Amino acid sequence: MQDDSIIKVKNVNFHYGDFKALTDINMDFEKSRVTALIGPSGCGKSTLLRLLNRMNDLIDGTRVEGEVLFEDKNIYDSNVDPVEIRRRIGMVFQKPNPFPKSIFNNIIYGPRLLGVTGKGDLRDLAEQSLRQAVLWDEVKDILGQSAMMLSGGQQQRLCIARALAMKPDVLLMDEPTSALDPISTAKIEELIEGLKKHYTIIIVTHNMQQAARISDYTGFFYLGKLIEYNLTEKLFTTPDVKQTEDYITGRFG
Amino acid sequence: MYLSSVMSRQLKEIVIKNIFFLFALVSIFILGLIIVFLFREGVPIFKVVSVKDFIFGNEWYPTYDPPDFGIWPLIVGSIIVTLFASLIAVPLGILSAIYISEIAPPLMKEILKPVIELLAGLPSVVLGFFGMVVIAPFLQETFDLPTGLNIVNVSILLAIMAVPTISSISEDALYSVPREFKEASYALGATKFETIVKVIVPAALSGISTAVMLGMARAIGETMVVLMVAGGAAAIPESIFDSVRPMPASIAAEMGEAPFRSDHYHALFAIGVVLFFMTLFFNLIADYISTKFKEVGTATL
Ligand SMILES: Nc1ncnc2c1ncn2[C@@H]1O[C@H](COP(=O)(O)OP(=O)(O)OP(=O)(O)O)[C@@H](O)[C@H]1O
Numbered sequence: 200m201q202d203d204s205i206i207k208v209k210n211v212n213f214h215y216g217d218f219k220a221l222t223d224i225n226m227d228f229e230k231s232r233v234t235a236l237i238g239p240s241g242c243g244k245s246t247l248l249r250l251l252n253r254m255n256d257l258i259d260g261t262r263v264e265g266e267v268l269f270e271d272k273n274i275y276d277s278n279v280d281p282v283e284i285r286r287r288i289g290m291v292f293q294k295p296n297p298f299p300k301s302i303f304n305n306i307i308y309g310p311r312l313l314g315v316t317g318k319g320d321l322r323d324l325a326e327q328s329l330r331q332a333v334l335w336d337e338v339k340d341i342l343g344q345s346a347m348m349l350s351g352g353q354q355q356r357l358c359i360a361r362a363l364a365m366k367p368d369v370l371l372m373d374e375p376t377s378a379l380d381p382i383s384t385a386k387i388e389e390l391i392e393g394l395k396k397h398y399t400i401i402i403v404t405h406n407m408q409q410a411a412r413i414s415d416y417t418g419f420f421y422l423g424k425l426i427e428y429n430l431t432e433k434l435f436t437t438p439d440v441k442q443t444e445d446y447i448t449g450r451f452g
Numbered sequence: 453m454y455l456s457s458v459m460s461r462q463l464k465e466i467v468i469k470n471i472f473f474l475f476a477l478v479s480i481f482i483l484g485l486i487i488v489f490l491f492r493e494g495v496p497i498f499k500v501v502s503v504k505d506f507i508f509g510n511e512w513y514p515t516y517d518p519p520d521f522g523i524w525p526l527i528v529g530s531i532i533v534t535l536f537a538s539l540i541a542v543p544l545g546i547l548s549a550i551y552i553s554e555i556a557p558p559l560m561k562e563i564l565k566p567v568i569e570l571l572a573g574l575p576s577v578v579l580g581f582f583g584m585v586v587i588a589p590f591l592q593e594t595f596d597l598p599t600g601l602n603i604v605n606v607s608i609l610l611a612i613m614a615v616p617t618i619s620s621i622s623e624d625a626l627y628s629v630p631r632e633f634k635e636a637s638y639a640l641g642a643t644k645f646e647t648i649v650k651v652i653v654p655a656a657l658s659g660i661s662t663a664v665m666l667g668m669a670r671a672i673g674e675t676m677v678v679l680m681v682a683g684g685a686a687a688i689p690e691s692i693f694d695s696v697r698p699m700p701a702s703i704a705a706e707m708g709e710a711p712f713r714s715d716h717y718h719a720l721f722a723i724g725v726v727l728f729f730m731t732l733f734f735n736l737i738a739d740y741i742s743t744k745f746k747e748v749g750t751a752t753l
């Protein structure tokens with residue numbers, strides 16, 4: 200992989216208290232590409248994802264060794280403000296988690312924190328983000344209603360729109376479709392397809408077909424280690440490592 | 453065989469259900485009994501004085517001849533000390549709840565929580581005593597007053613009593629704000645302070661409002677403290693350093709000397725009725741807020 204990478208993970212070990220969840224991870228994420236992280240439950244995919252925008256800071260007793268370079272600056276340097284990082288690296292969670300506020304207020308939550316206050320600006324931003332998330336047509340008449348009234352799939356697209364409203368450089372998605380029906384899932388996959396022109400997307404998924412369909416690169420994790428990291432096409436057709444092959448063909452012990 | 457086991461299971465369900473119903477009925481029955489008693493002893497006063505003159509009358513001279521049964525100064529006394537106490541207790545209670553549930557390091561939490569709970573367990577007579585021998589002389593000297601037993605003193609003590617109620621119920625409300633909301637906020641680049649102010653507190657608002665109402669109900673019904681440190685003047689106060697005679701203090705102070713079933717006796721019960729309605733009102737508001745403004749829970753799938 201040439202040096203188009205926006206995030207570089209270098210020799211990272213990660214501990215929850217005494218438990219070592221990630222061992223010696225080296226991984227570069229290329230700009231404007233979709234990278235999928237796959238692997239069995241508990242192998243550390245979410246941990247790695249949350250490491251990239253310092254969400255793990257919120258958990259007591261965690262420890263990071265190594266470096267995570269975002270645009271060649273280590274985000275774990277003591278002079279880096281995690282708030283700044285999270286504004287540029289957005290995140291979508293496994294379970295849709297809109298705030299118990301109106302749809303409109305959900306979208307403008309982040310921009311408001313950044314100091315965008317003009318009514319017109321906020322409205323434009325909301326429309327733009329909702330269009331990007333392919334939700335605009337469904338909610339344009341009910342922007343004032345509680346986001347809790349939306350269906351699960353709509354809520355998840357709202358959460359994506361909310362993250363996009365921050366105009367992040369990178370979008371982290373942790374199993375964004377695992378709680379959704381096939382139709383909503385297809386919509387979100389389409390959406391990711393459209394977003395990758397402008398955003399770097401890193402997505403955790405348990406759905407092999409999904410990883411194969413939407414990603415350019417795929418990393419396979421097992422027990423906290425990165426076993427294989429390759430072009431998606433290569434990894435799913437002629438993987439270099441036997442363990443990967445066993446996993447993707449479902450012959451895993 | 454199978455049928456009979458289903459039958460006995462159903463029977464068991466019915467028996468259990470009825471036992472619970474019975475217990476619920478007993479407490480309702482007792483409450484009803486108290487209310488009936490309160491009204492039976494209180495209502496006869498209205499043969500002597502009209503409801504309007506009783507509630508809005510400015511003179512409370514129950515032992516004069518002829519007596520005056522106007523409890524307006526007592527009502528005003530109760531409302532004023534409750535308001536001032538709330539002014540102190542509400543911010544203190546809510547802020548301490550926020551501090552304990554969201555900000556305090558674990559060790560601090562371990563210390564603070566039991567301390568506040570201990571405050572709730574403090575007998576009110578001990579607090580009253582503290583007001584009499586510590587706060588009263590202090591107020592009297594620093595502000596050069598005729599007496600330190602006044603509105604300020606009572607309000608401080610009532611606030612001390614209301615803080616644990618407000619704090620612990622608010623804390624529960626804050627704890628029950630789903631983790632997902634906080635994570636969503638942080639992931640959007642919010643600071644801890646922004647997350648608390650814009651997400652956590654609004655999501656817990658109904659619980660916090662309930663806490664405030666219950667804290668106020670606690671203050672308005674408190675007897676021992678107002679009896680000991682309010683000063684006992686049955687007049688409409690003109691300054692916050694005046695003495696007052698809140699309703700519970702009047703009842704407690706005079707019940708012993710009022711002849712059984714005299715007008716004075718009935719008047720005191722009628723004060724009890726008024727007080728009952730006031731606390732009921734606070735509780736109803738608390739109840740209304742907690743059901744009406746409950747924010748719809750976490751994301752539904
Ligand atoms: N907050 C935590 N405290 C302690 N250990 C944790 C914590 N979160 C995760 N772990 C542990 O770290 C390991 C990796 O967890 P992680 O959530 O990253 O797995 P995952 O690959 O995302 O799994 P899944 O596919 O089930 O989401 C697991 O063994 C888990 O038990």
Ligand SMILES: [Mg+2]
Nearest residue numbers: 244245246373
């Ligand atoms: Mg996970």
